[in-house]
Amino acid sequence: MMRNTRCLGNSTCADCDNVDPEWACIDHGTCICIQCSGVHRSLGVTISKVRSLLLDFWSEELIQSMEAKGNSIFNKIYEANLQSDQRITSQSPREDREKFIKRKYIDKEFCRVKEDGLETAVK
Numbered sequence: 681m682m683r684n685t686r687c688l689g690n691s692t693c694a695d696c697d698n699v700d701p702e703w704a705c706i707d708h709g710t711c712i713c714i715q716c717s718g719v720h721r722s723l724g725v726t727i728s729k730v731r732s733l734l735l736d737f738w739s740e741e742l743i744q745s746m747e748a749k750g751n752s753i754f755n756k757i758y759e760a761n762l763q764s765d766q767r768i769t770s771q772s773p774r775e776d777r778e779k780f781i782k783r784k785y786i787d788k789e790f791c792r793v794k795e796d797g798l799e800t801a802v803k
Contacts (some may be wrong), residue, residue: 689752695781698770702733706742708758708785709749713770719781727785733768760792 689709693701698713705712705720711721714778720728731738759767768780783789 682752689755690750692751693770694751694755696768696772696777698771704731704746705729706731706734706746708754709746710751710754715770715774716777716781719774719777720785722778723781734767757792758788759790762790766790 688736690701693710693713693716694705694710695712695716698715701713703714703720703726704710705719711733712730716729722732724776759803762784766780768776772780
């Protein structure tokens, strides 16, 4: 089992703020809820690699990688230009989740951008 609460902000979903997420995007270092995990899985592993916090095996290296990132650090970059009315909630329907998650992870619409390109502190 992953120690997801050690990362700042990981007590809620990185995308919709649903409490006690039980899934993770291991390439982003974030914890997500089951509803958002379904959308992430549909994006494919080139965009988002999803694992269960409770059911999957976690190597010490992967745990350390997750602990070094976390929802708060990731969202400071990937939601830097997000307006509060653009964010989904735990009550958002799947269609809204799909649109938001694609805008966030594929289009990188809300990202903080440096002069020389996309912020790279997360990946």
